[in-house]
Amino acid sequence: MTTTSARTAPTTRGWITAVFVAFTMSGLAIATWLGRIPSVRDSLGASTFEMGLLVLGMAVGSIGGLTFAGHIVAKVGARRGVQVAAFCLAAGIVFAGFAVTFGWGFAAIWVGLVAFGFGNGLVDVSMNVSGAAAEKAGAARSCRCSTPRSASGLSRVPGSARSPRPSRSGSSCTSRPSGS
Template identity: 35%
Template sequence: MIFQLSPPAASPAIRRIAVGVLFFLQGLSFASWASRIPTIQQTLGLSDTALGGVLLALPAGLMLSLPFSGWLIAKTGSRKVATVAIALYALTLVSLGMAQTTLQLVGCLFVFGLAGNMANISINTQAVGVEGLYKRSIMASFHGLWSLAGFTGATIGAAMIASGVVPYQHFTLILLFVLVALAISSRYILPEDAGQNGDQPLFAKPDKALLMLGIIAFCSMICEGAMFDWSGVYFKKVLLADQAWVGAGYTAFMSTMALGRFMADWFTSRFGLKATLRLSGALIATGLLIAVALPYLSTAIFGFFLVGFGVSSVVPLVYSAAGKSTVMSPGVALAAVSTIGFLGFLIGPPLIGLVAGATSLRISFTIIAGMGLCVALLASRVKA
């Protein structure tokens, strides 16, 4: 019932904190799931191949909800959607820990993906509105909180594993925390969205400006997906790193991605959107090319540091620009751009595998570096 209370008046700073909490809660829920995947795989006796198939249920739910999320936010407002979606996200997290069969896990993952994307679009719509109150770039800092939550969730997950806590008990504790924090913060988020239009169609074709933003997000998320899925493989098979150092590239990437998001707003406010996107694309390309041209542990770690900085600001800035669309409401515009961008996240990892199988992993990473270069080149066509 607390979610039904009328939102009180609040300062922009309070609105910012409340929306930041929503980003943290979503990131914490996702990281909690990710930290226990090996445990759940072992419990259900899934092979690596079977697990790969099961995990496809999450992006399937996400993709299905992309156009629907924007339409629903335009109809009812992001405040209601964000509150319900994050609560459902955390509830579904517990169901993932309780799944006893592969089919149950697939069904729960599908709902997890659907709720996660509804939460993602709605909280980004909220962030666009709060950014409007500040009249300067603050979007990247919200995404920085999501990344910070990722580290927090991974740390809690490691502690739970070390203590022998089973997933559903771990996830139940996360659920309780999420519900309490959501009950408090949801009262202070924006009650109405800027440019809200309930007459938006379910499927909306993006205009040229949004299409360009979507393509930039697509290129960046190909690189991001490559780092998530292939950084460890690169360190193991190309660099022949010791087992203790296999995860060093991923850690380097994640640390600078989180740090870069807290720095990106200041940089964007000082130098502008186009300059920030150009630098981001250049950092992605340079970092990957260093890792490819100098396949040694120290140089590859440095290269992945640069990639993390480069990737960090692209999606937040693209979302911020999309939310200011003059032809669509923020929720629908964000959904349209997210749909294009997330295709890159899905295509990137298998593309690397196909190219690596035909040639080598170093050539795959060189092609991905080209995506970073595309971000830099396309930035000049973005409206400031």
């Protein structure tokens, strides 16, 4: 029989809360950029093709972040991976914003969006690793199955509260004993 100390429960709860917050902040950062696309297009006088190239910069960065995330997390851990990702997200979006505001040009905006995309890819992997570790550490409820859906709002789909979807391991998202 596995027992959970009084100190472990709040720590795990805080850990899970941090996972939710990180995913939410990543989603809000992307929403911030998406909301600015029309004004960026207007200030650059860019065509649809040129705007597609800017979005490609985010995709290139994201693929890079996903590719190197395993190495980064293995070397520095999930927590530091999230910190590196947060820095890349913030630096990338701020740099891209300054590049648009001060007219630094298309290439500068693209570089900022590559850094932003890299941070987004890295935060996704780091938070999933952290969520899995929190679950393994004794979370009473699986956070891996609900974290990505909650950040995007898909967990509010009608019926999702009545019939939780099983995770890839086949276990339900509902409460279950620690260590299972």
